Amino acid sequence: MIELIKTIVKPLVDHPDDVTVSMDEHAKKIIYKLSVNQQDMGKVIGKQGRVAKAIRTVVYTAASKSDKKVYLEISD
Template identity: 40%
Template sequence: MAEAYKDQEFVEYAVKALVNHPEDVRTERTVDDRGVLITLHINQDDMGYIIGRQGQTARALRILLKTVGAKENARVNLKIFEPDELRREHQERKSQSVGGSATHGEAGMVTDQDLADLGI
């Protein structure tokens, strides 16, 4: 990270405290006319820790990040990067372990719509 930004440092600090592979945590910060977007890259094994049950951890991180950004008069958003093929593989494995008969939503799993609602 060439220049230190409080919002980006906050995300890295908080996420590294939550995951099992803190060495794999990295962020990308982009600024455009809509504000600041921080894209979070983590080890795929840690995805569940960051999203949390029903997206609660991700939602909490976003709320705290918006508060950090508000102190600097910036609109800050967080995107959790997950390659499409890994998401598809994960959903297929989970549906097989549940028995394959229930859909993701019925099995208590996070659905694609849940992730879209969270902006993930």
């Protein structure tokens, strides 16, 4: 799942080397934390959050077979 997130985000940003994804797993949920360069935050979030929503939709759909709830957090 981490590679999927990186594959989606890296072409969108100007600083692809700064894209990092970490995973925090709990009993009933998995939280993926996406971190990008401060200058690329607008590109990842998009107008009115449309790009971020699309990324989350793809990640949630890919993780739908999992028994745990999946979340994607975007941070700078």
